[in-house]
Amino acid sequence: MKARTRFAPSPTGELHIGGVRTAIFSWLLAKHTGGEFYLRIEDTDQERYVPGSTRRILESFDWLGITLDGGPDHEELRAMKTNEDYPGALEDGEYKGVPGPFVQSHRLHLYKQWAEWLVEHGYAYRANETPEELQRMREEAQARKQTFIFREEMRLRPDVRPDEPHVIRMRVLPRDGRTEFDDLIKGRVSFDNAQVDDQVLLKMDGFPTYHLAVVVDDHLQGVTHVLRGDDWLPSAPKHVLLYRYFGWPEPQWAHVPNVLGTDGKKLSKRHGAQSVFEFRDQGYIPEALINFLALLGWAPGGGDEQNVFTREELIAKFSMAGVGSSPAVFDYNKLDWLNGVHIRRLSPDDLAERLVPFLARAGVSVDTPEKRALLRRIVPHIQERTKKLTDAAPLVDFFFGDIQTPPAEMLIGPKMEQPLALHALRETRRVVASVEPFEDAPLEQAMRALCEALGLKPTQLFTIVRNAVTGKSVTPPLFATMAILGRETCLTRLDRAIARLQASA
């Protein structure tokens, strides 16, 4: 059976990592079954609306490489400065079989229509208590140590006319029954109707609340599986009731457990990196992030112990049965490891391209064809040394610019005295000047021979040569590094090191 799923964020800021995980599950389910995954913007709260966030959300999915089968049109949105308004083209029509519009503020007439339908059929009623009045009622209930549940007989003005300002509230029926439903993750869930509020469905401003909008849209847009964070579970009975009132077939419910921070609390703004872009800027690659997030709460099961997955493998193996029911703690260690694994799987040229912006940010500009070529030669040697894209800069900067000649103590190896070190560097200079061809293997051969001749351990000699030639103690493999630097650069740097060492005598 083909699943049609959706991700329905509010445009209130950056795409949050917890939301991304829910989106990934939804996307995997849809793709696994050959169905559709689309985006719907839930902008029914005008107060919390943050201009530009729809575009940022779209860009997040672009970066993740998750393609949408419906939703606001990418090209048009990208062309706009902000998304405070949507082009008329978004108003109608459908996209890959999913009927639009995909922005709730453009669907107001639908919510109004169905809210009125509920009133007509006795499943909802009009009310017009002010926020202040409601607040007072709530406080009174609290004073009696009771949970405040709004019911129609509590209305202060029971005779609200359709032509005066009012809200529409759902009637929870039957009053004394229970509402039960099956959840793909939680199993059978049951709520006492007496605990369910007569929720406002249509606000005074004509906008729907989430509860009405989500039900109307999911039904009209043919959503088969409702995946969302399990913080929605307590309001699910309202949605179940609405489906039943409307006589619409219920979708499959799946309330996915939340992602927790290391402190065991729901992952939120306070836990460091939150938005997809923050992870991107910290040097994580989408392949790793998707792999990691998928594993956070999902496992292939059936004795399959695979941990590293490509997108395609995830799509092939994903199933709701593998999604766990308990909350998962976000583990940065595992993310880092997976990032390294996926970076190693990249082709060197691909990695080189991805590195460019990170190098630029670190002051290493790779802005000419020559520099690109240089970077491509270097990358194979740093690939297994980079866990995050931000790791590369200190490993490669000395290829692209001059170095500080290291202080004398860095030029005297372990268990060595200054005269020996000086001699060793001079001999190294001779080797470097004469080796033919100036390549990795011949260099290594000659330098090892030099070790023999000097009676030095490789570590001793290579350490000071590394320092002299790169200015650092941690670098890619020495001889490959020297070969790429080139004979002239190596000689220059060796000469400066020799001079520095001499001066220190």
Next chain:
RNA sequence: GCCCCCAUCGUCUAGCGGUCCAGGACGCGGCCCUUUCAAGGCCGAAACACGGGUUCGAGUCCCGUUGGGGGCACCA
């Protein structure tokens, strides 16, 4: 306070009544490889929250306790 959800190594998890003195992965420790740092290989420490049932037999089923999480808006 009320309601709901959850409970296997520090973390992510496998386990769907016996084949589990509980398996894999991250992290951690040790060893090996080694020109630095990585990567890689091998080895190791590390868990069924507790208490009752059910059953010939329970990590697996039921109940309770404890602990954790979430929700109680004209926010999503």
